[in-house]
Amino acid sequence: MTIAQPARAEGAKPAGAILELRNVSKSYGAVRALRGVSFRVARGEIHAILGENGAGKSTTLKIINGEIEPDEGEVLVGGAVTLARDRKAGDIAMVHQELAVFSNMSVAENIFVGRMPRRNGRIDIARLHARAAELLRLFGLNIDTREILRSLTPGQQQIVEILRAVESDASLLILDEPTSGLNNHEAETLLSLIRRLRDGGHTILYVSHRLHEVLDVADHITVLRDGQYVETLANDGINEGDLIRRMVGRDLGPGVAANSAMLADAPVAFAVRGLSMAGQFHDMQLEVRQGEIVGVFGLEGSGAEQFSQAIFGIVPPSSGRIELNGRPIRDLSPASLMHSGMSYLNGNRKEAGLYMERSVAENISAPILDRLSRWGLVDRRKVLERAQEDIRRFAIRVPGPEGLPQQLSGGNQQKVMVSACLATDPKVIVLNEPTRGVDVGAKAEVHEAARAEAAKGKALLVFSSDLPELLRLAHRIVIMRSNRLAGEIRGVEMTEEAVMALAAGDR
């Protein structure tokens, strides 16, 4: 295995670095997203950026694409120091992970958008389609350029979007997770397109979770971890294990999971049997026993997010079933699942978490208003008492139960959500991103609350993109990859390497 320092990577190409980051740092409030990142991208290569969730990849891309300015450090394009707005206006084109296509327009119009060939003020429709057809042929696509984009497969749409970036004459193309959501065949086509672009003189910055793809296509691979630069490797005789070792290795801190052997005899409280949703996840099987904390981990695009919403009926699955205490649930809706003893912590605090205009007390008591009412009227005294209790129990720092959630920090808002989630005394608790964007102290308190529930015999299912969190909290972790279950790891075998090998690996 050869480890090429950026300087040596440059040596291979006499044209020099098209892009260089020098000591780039960026913070969002107290969170340091990037710390002193430096690396170089040589002209005419495919350069991959690799890292776990939260490693700083998207911040790096945003800085390169000129969407944000770094707090410190410099970004050099073609050897010259640039400002964000220069890069935004310059010849860097980025294809974002989410499709930004015009599904109502033709293939040709999608490729050329604002730069359609014109003659005498009119669009030269014949030339528009001729040029689009030529471009499609070049990349081996058999599509009528007049076809409406909506009727193309996601893979074809993704390729059309990339061709738009190609057509804009950008010399540096940034592709963020271009293969997420594509099947193997489509991903293959896309990778060969990327190689052809490189051979045609384009420089490509490629971000993907799929290690085998990166190893397949990249010339150099830069690994980030926790917002810091780790290493730039030449893709020469290295394997997935080499990459995973560099991606992981964060400090886990205290509180590694308890042994789950004693739970093997506990009754199954929650079971997922063959749950599927077209294009999102297939044939999911899962059991959670009383007193058990099961983690679900998947990288972006693995289908874990959709799965987390489907098991609470927020987005209906297309087939399969869910059982609570061995009883299948017929009507898979949030209301009926809650009635059956399940509770769900929504992962998106801002959009679906709290009633921002209502007091903390009302937020906590919202799921159990019937219990706090007499003859159909809400007993305000009980509501306030209940809120006081939870404020003490979860150490929520709030002026009083009548305060509004807006006045609270993110961590305290999260604790309000957790206490509302636990208010119904549920038997099965699903926590979706329970500590996203909260400080270390609040995180520990949320974890403590989760462990306390498990100790009471509740079944917990935790979805988190924060792998160390799952390693600390869960008795076992099930891993999703490419919209399927990839495997399960329990007890002492739970390490970042083992989980990442399943989540990002080849098979």
Added chain:
Amino acid sequence: MADTIRKISFIRSTRLEQESLTFGVVVLLAVVLSFVSPAFLDPNNLASLQTALAPNLIVAIGMMTLFMIGRFDLSVGAVMGISGIASAMALNAGLPVPVAFLAGIATGVFIGAFNGFMVARLGINHLIVTLGVLYMTRGVIEVAMSGEKLAGFTSFPPSFSLIGQLQFAGVSALFLFALLLCVVFESFLRLTLPGRKLLFLGGNPQAAEATGIRRRWTEFWCFVLSGGLAALAGVLMTARVGMANRYMGEGLEMQIFIACLIGGGSIAGGKGSYVGALAGVLFVTLLTNAFNLLSVPSEWQAVVIGAVLVLVVVVDGVMVLRKSGRPWNGIFGLFPNRISA
């Protein structure tokens, strides 16, 4: 490799599926009517059809433009009314015909600019803004017409009335003008970049802005266009019928709205065409005409037009969902959570 490309049909590539369907229904309706009611082909009836079609089509062109970018304008009927009144008042004050004509148009342009400013600049929901403006404008009309007879202004100089009476080869000039306008706008939509930008913007506003299309600017001018065209229709209508009163354009916004939906527009944006506006207006106007000819009480017209609208939306929804392979029980959003075990 490239020789296996599956070519798509003209109608599909021009996205005129819904429009063709509506045109087909219109032709069918016309044929049936000419058999069922001999009065349908009577020159008087055909003339009144043209008179009814012309202003509706002009207003629908503006509404369809807004539909394309995912907006709409509920104030068009009231704008039509107030513009006609503005012209009539200018004529009454002794101003020359061209000035009075422009005064009417300017009123509509001003209201359109107000709508556009509120929606595009201040970011207020277009339903709320244009609904508010509809009420405000109707109120202003009441104020302006207080003390006037119910028939409103009825005496105009002959040169003004002539605008409405002009004919070419036995066809109303107003109708021909509206058709010409429709053709011009259709060409603009198909052949020019600004025309395509309307559909880009409606299809994916964020992506459109990212490719340098000016969203707020376009929205503003589309509202100005809608107001201006509604005013034009109002002034022309005033010239044609020879009176301007508080009833002109009442309820028109809903008719035009429905015509645009039936003609292939979508309130979600990114879809629609001006020939579709023509097809929709033809359909609504013919249907109204049919009720009159068959002397069905006018109350039933509203019921049937509303039912047709619901039918169109349902059929459209079924087609879309069947194409995407969704199961039947999810098509109308019923029991989306129920799954077969």
